[in-house]
Amino acid sequence: MADLSVKFAGVQSPNPFWLASAPPTNTGDQIMRAFDAGWGGAVWKTLGEPIVNVSSRYSTVDFNGQRVMGLNNIELITDRPLAVNLREITEVKKRYPKNALIVSLMVESKREKWHEIVRAAEGAGADGLELNFGCPHGMSERGMGSAVGQVPDYTCQITEWVKEVAKTPVIVKLTPNVTDVVYPARAAKKGGADAVSLINTINSVTGVDLDTFTPRPDVGGRSAHGGYCGPAVKPIALNMISSIAKDPEVRIPISGIGGIATWRDAAEFILLGCTSVQVCTAVMHYGFRIVEDMIDGLSNYLDEKGFRSVNDLIGRSLPSVTKWEELDLNYKIVARVDQQKCIGCGVCYVACTDGAHQSIAARAEHGRTHVEIIEETCVGCNLCSLVCPVEGCISMVRDDTGRPPLTWKQYQEDPSAHKHLGPHNAH
């Protein structure tokens, strides 16, 4: 059995699965039940100045009859008294000494305020601190959350203040609502952060009620933009994480967040450079119990691949992540249809004809649609195989062009290399 334990910026955790700072980590009771279910760590719901919330607070994007492809919220930080949260933190840490207990913080951009809250959280027993520079709604209007995360100088400044007094590792939670997330990550590093976590939620309006004309969620006939999370945001999170992981200036541990629901999602985040992962929406949807399969699945996967520890997985996909200009222009694949498996739905035909490169022929044969790939013009875009509803029916196969590898960069440096390009590079 592979070893699932990780050490994240000095914080020990029995596995890489943590609860993100959000409603599932609102109370000590929830976190203790989560630890009982198997979660390795938790980031306490953000502590700060007293706030009040509105109702309603959430809205979703559903897809093809499936609920919660994306979740949007306009909730603020914790609405429970600071003293109660601190008391419960102490109790949880006492009862669950082996689990990672991180406390999320957000206060006004004043040095003393930050010092005060850092001392309070550490005094209560936190194993580490997470600075919430990401909340994109409500708190940002008051100069906190993403208002800090969007300005690298502020990020650096507040991180420095925190580091002046912090005794435990400091994680800076980044907002995705920026043009290039690498800059705030560098600023956090510069300010002394021990790690970063990302992503917080993305600015969003999930939809508009077509009868009342009010966007969702509806708060008495009005609505404000919220923060988007859940399965829909995973690709955005993965991209941001890999760009930080590749950056030679950052080089600190990453806790990955955004749309993680299964061990597969988690493995992908880890492969792209995360040491731990955090989950919010999936737990809000299905409860703490989902961690059972996350642990079991990741463990089986590591065993099957012959890895002894999660650490062997961290960042393993990063070498293959490059810039476009480093890709081989002469690598060529074409689509191939397994006629035995084809059910004749014709979906690939319309997709290629109307939406790609007119490289599939269709005809009615014995009352069903028969499709054939026109290999001469197929550019190997993948579209047909992506829309095909049958597993393994359309595969993309290597078409050896016999041409030497040639990247755009090389081509730019030596335009005479043009003669090495093939017809599939047209279009």
Added chain:
Amino acid sequence: MESRSNPFSELKPPLALDAALAEASRCLFCFDAPCTRACPTHIDVPAFIKKIATGNLRGSARTILEANVLGASCARVCPTEVLCEGACVMNDLHAKPIKIGQLQRHATDWAMAHGVRPFSAGPKQPGKVAILGAGPSGLACAAELTRLGIEAVIFEAGKQGGGLNTSGVAEYKMTPEFALREVSWLVEAGVQIKTGVRVGSDLTLEELEAQFDRVFVGVGLGRIGKLGIPGDDLDGVVDAIDFIAELKLERAQAKVGRRVAVIGGGNTSIDCVTQAERLGAEEVYLIYRRGPEEMPAYRHEVELARASGCRFIYLAQPVRILGRGKVEAIELARMRLGAPDASGRRRPEPVGGDNQILDVDMVISSTGQKPRSELLELLEPKGIKLDRGRVAVDERTMRTSNPSYYAGGDCVSGGKEVVNAVAEGKLAARSIAADLRHLWK
């Protein structure tokens, strides 16, 4: 024994909104879709399903009703297993086919409940058409003509419209109340029906010809008739069509025996079996002179009968019904299959030896509906060719050998499905319209 609340309740209840959305989302949206090809009225199935998925139920119903104005009843009564759903590519994926019938019902039910018209009458064109019979073929023909602006009047012998949709199809698929509601829906949109007029006796063909430019014959088929064996007039021997009509339209009077023999192997026989069982019969036998392979009833229907506890007696031919005044038993001769006959099925022939005596107190004859010979006899002198008791037509136009007469539905096909009758009525209407346009231009 626990009593069932309503033994005739629907086998396929309506889909809840969420279930319909989830089901609609499963549709692959095939190109040149096989379901559309398989539907005799060629409803654009992927298009109407996509519209359900987007919440455009009005548009979805329109897509259905433009192709098939009886889309609401077809959604309930069509043997989708052998039509659209049978053709669904999901079957090849070893997945359940899309529930096309139930989705069609979802959209059309919504339309009926929200005051959507099944069609709108077009601007008036010259020409008048008389339609014989308010069954599915006649209704579809009338609706299409009205849509095209041509005046059409249906003459219906019975008290009410709908034909076998009202009096024939199994109760657990559709109630007469619903069939009649659909008829009213069509009437509200402009279909004209004169009930209680039997053409041939109440109104002659000559009188019709004097008032109308074209005639559409959609009279369907008649009763089953006598079995033609000794004892077939005993009390307790009933005609399947009468048995079902009574059960549907006069439930309070409907009677069923304790031990019932249904003679015949078609879908109507299966309906008799399942409904006799639902009425409370203790033993139901289906007696068929060929074997299970030759039985014309659909497999999925046979399974329903099997599930209801029916006992199938194959290769058996009734030779006599026994009883003093009323049915007490039926005598069956044993058969075997010989050489193929004209229909290509192997002909049953007696084996000889002992006959079987089966104690029953009711015999339902269900050996196939007979043509409406009383009307056909009047059509022949008009130059309308018949073919083995069916009205012969040009399949591309539904025109008979008399250019003023068109025909469709069971009286042409010898007995198919509601959806075929609708397709033929619609096709005839379009041919008539083209025909009349030509005349008046």
